[in-house]
Amino acid sequence: AAALLAISLLVLWTSPAYGHPAQGGANDAEDCCLSVALHPIPGNIVRAFRYLHIQDGCRVPAVVFTTRKGRKLCAPPDQPWVDRIIRRLQKKAAKNKRHSS
Numbered sequence: 251a252a253a254l255l256a257i258s259l260l261v262l263w264t265s266p267a268y269g270h271p272a273q274g275g276a277n278d279a280e281d282c283c284l285s286v287a288l289h290p291i292p293g294n295i296v297r298a299f300r301y302l303h304i305q306d307g308c309r310v311p312a313v314v315f316t317t318r319k320g321r322k323l324c325a326p327p328d329q330p331w332v333d334r335i336i337r338r339l340q341k342k343a344a345k346n347k348r349h350s351s
Contacts (some may be wrong), residue, residue, distance in 0.1 A: 282308035283324035
C-alpha cells in the first residue's frame with residue numbers, strides 16, 4: 251500500500267500547471283489527462299489534437315493538443331478557446347488536403 255501511495259503521489263507531483271497526459275497505467279490502452287490547462291494555450295504553438303473521453307476509460311474528458319515541439323498539453327473540451335484552436339487546425343488540414351490533391 252505504501253508503494254502504491256508513493257507512485258500515486260509521484261504521478262500527481264510530476265503533473266505541471268498545464269495539464270499533461272499521464273503515461274502508462276494498468277492496460278496502457280490510452281493516455282489520460284490528470285488535469286487540464288486553466289489558462290488558454292497559444293494556438294500558434296499547436297500542430298495537432300485528439301479527444302480523450304470518459305468512455306475511453308479516462309477520468310477527465312480533455313482535448314490533447316500536440317505542440318510543434320512534440321509536447322502534449324491537456325485542455326478542457328468545453329472552452330471556446332479550445333474550439334477556436336480545433337477549428338483553425340481543421341481548416342488548415344482541409345486547405346493542405348486540397349493543395350496536395
